[in-house]
Amino acid sequence: MIDPQTVKLPVIDAQAGTSDAQAPGAGVRKVYVETYGCQMNEADSEIVLSVMNGTGYEPTQDIAAADVIFLNTCSVRDNAEQRIHGRLTNISYYKKQRPELVVGLLGCMAERLRKQLLQEGSVVDVVVGPDQYRALPDLVEEARTGSKGLAVKLSRVETYEDITPLRTEGISAWLSVMRGCDKFCTFCVVPFTRGRERSRSLESIVREVEELSRHNFREVTLLGQNVNSYRSDGHDFADLLAAVAAVDPSIRIRYTTSHPQDMSDKLIETMAAWKNICNYIHLPVQSGSNRVLKLMNRTYTVEHYLERVARIQELIPDASLSTDIITGFPTETDDDHRRTLDLIARVGYDGAYMFKYSPRENTKAWAMGDDVPEAVKGARLAEIIDLQREIAHRNNQRHVGTVEEILVDGPSKRDEREWKGRTDTNKVVVFTRGDQQIGDYVPVSIQRASAATLHGAPLDSEGRPVYIPLQMTTTTA
Numbered sequence: 001m002i003d004p005q006t007v008k009l010p011v012i013d014a015q016a017g018t019s020d021a022q023a024p025g026a027g028v029r030k031v032y033v034e035t036y037g038c039q040m041n042e043a044d045s046e047i048v049l050s051v052m053n054g055t056g057y058e059p060t061q062d063i064a065a066a067d068v069i070f071l072n073t074c075s076v077r078d079n080a081e082q083r084i085h086g087r088l089t090n091i092s093y094y095k096k097q098r099p100e101l102v103v104g105l106l107g108c109m110a111e112r113l114r115k116q117l118l119q120e121g122s123v124v125d126v127v128v129g130p131d132q133y134r135a136l137p138d139l140v141e142e143a144r145t146g147s148k149g150l151a152v153k154l155s156r157v158e159t160y161e162d163i164t165p166l167r168t169e170g171i172s173a174w175l176s177v178m179r180g181c182d183k184f185c186t187f188c189v190v191p192f193t194r195g196r197e198r199s200r201s202l203e204s205i206v207r208e209v210e211e212l213s214r215h216n217f218r219e220v221t222l223l224g225q226n227v228n229s230y231r232s233d234g235h236d237f238a239d240l241l242a243a244v245a246a247v248d249p250s251i252r253i254r255y256t257t258s259h260p261q262d263m264s265d266k267l268i269e270t271m272a273a274w275k276n277i278c279n280y281i282h283l284p285v286q287s288g289s290n291r292v293l294k295l296m297n298r299t300y301t302v303e304h305y306l307e308r309v310a311r312i313q314e315l316i317p318d319a320s321l322s323t324d325i326i327t328g329f330p331t332e333t334d335d336d337h338r339r340t341l342d343l344i345a346r347v348g349y350d351g352a353y354m355f356k357y358s359p360r361e362n363t364k365a366w367a368m369g370d371d372v373p374e375a376v377k378g379a380r381l382a383e384i385i386d387l388q389r390e391i392a393h394r395n396n397q398r399h400v401g402t403v404e405e406i407l408v409d410g411p412s413k414r415d416e417r418e419w420k421g422r423t424d425t426n427k428v429v430v431f432t433r434g435d436q437q438i439g440d441y442v443p444v445s446i447q448r449a450s451a452a453t454l455h456g457a458p459l460d461s462e463g464r465p466v467y468i469p470l471q472m473t474t475t476t477a
């Protein structure tokens with residue numbers, strides 16, 4: 001097994017030529033990465049591209065043009081893994097046409113299933129876990145000569161701190177500040193697939209944000225599986241947020257994901273103190289029943305969670321909250337479910353990711369069985385989704401008639417003539433396009449709202465409309 005701490009990135013050396021991806025006479029080799037799952041995986045894919053680029057591989061968005069195809073995978077629920085198995089079947093089509101193609105399976109599923117993924121007949125050539133991406137160029141080279149490779153050792157120290165991610169162009173950057181998770185929620189594979197918690201140094205993160213500022217990024221999202229347990233050289237996550245916010249007031253700072261147990265007063269106070277730290281907190285609750293929370297090993301009670309929410313609302317009155325909910329955890333009763341609905345209504349989330357419980361082998365909950373029938377899980381999930389949609393719709397109506405500052409991030413998906421952007425509180429806003437540019441902050445007067453989107457008209461710096469919407473005229477007799 002290759003220890004990531006001792007592996008040196010292969011350097012492009014035209015004279016030696018050994019690890020140079022550009023073979024004599026051949027074009028530049030291309031790598032294609034497809035990312036599944038959480039934002040951590042998005043950030044990791046940019047690390048992978050950077051590592052591969054260091055040996056001369058160019059990224060491509062065109063899978064058919066790729067010499068190397070990587071799937072960066074997720075194991076958190078069974079359906080995520082099933083999708084990837086399906087995708088591998090598609091990819092075998094490319095491999096049949098070009099046997100020299102190298103296919104790599106990376107990330108959590110690689111870590112969980114390991115050599116099972118290399119079994120005979122498998123289209124996969126290399127299997128690489130989240131802490132072994134430095135080994136990718138060597139493994140790919142070996143795969144080109146026909147030997148399959150596996151690198152899944154987890155590390156206690158790897159943070160890829162010295163690797164600058166190869167980011168796709170845009171105004172928003174992911175920045176991973178810590179890796180792994182020590183919480184061991186009983187339903188979750190992450191502590192097994194991503195290993196122990198470890199943090200990057202504050203200085204290296206600040207330096208990276210300075211670099212992002214120089215490259216005109218307008219939004220940085222600090223990432224970690226459990227970001228508010230960040231610790232480095234006596235600095236906690238609140239210290240890190242403040243240090244990062246101080247770099248450039250025109251960069252919005254976001255972060256995800258927080259654990260309710262580590263949502264300290266200091267962290268909330270820091271958010272309140274800095275204008276460019278966004279007033280948006282993703283705070284997964286998972287269940288509204290103390291009995292279930294205990295079985296999940298979430299280490300907080302509903303009362304503690306609500307007290308944290310009250311503190312957030314007190315210090316940051318316009319804070320927007322979102323959450324994750326699992327429905328149908330082993331032994332969940334109708335009463336437990338009702339408590340979850342009550343909690344959702346009480347907090348009034350602006351958004352929620354809602355999932356049916358999916359048993360994962362080797363977790364503690366696996367041994368608890370999966371006793372809530374599929375139909376019951378489905379019905380409970382539907383009820384939760386309906387309630388959440390109603391609440392989000394109601395919350396969004398409160399914005400109608402207000403002016404929101406929007407960071408423009410691109411054209412709206414539905415209509416190219418409209419811009420799309422986000423509020424500080426992470427709400428999507430669509431408005432008629434004028435001469436604004438991507439990356440501009442634009443005041444927008446909100447005119448109507450659905451559960452998912454706010455719609456409005458841009459204002460100029462004096463607060464006057466810069467675009468007068470066409471009046472719909474009806475002819476009446």
Ligand code: 5AD
Nearest residue numbers: 076187188284324325355356357358
């Ligand atoms: N089943 C269903 N949902 C899960 N999550 C994590 N593990 C499971 C599982 N076994 C959800 C949690 C977590 C989010 C990232 O995924 O809600 O917060």
Ligand code: SF4
Nearest residue numbers: 181183184185188190
């Ligand atoms: Fe999984 Fe819990 Fe860690 Fe989140 S905090 S990654 S749910 S173990």
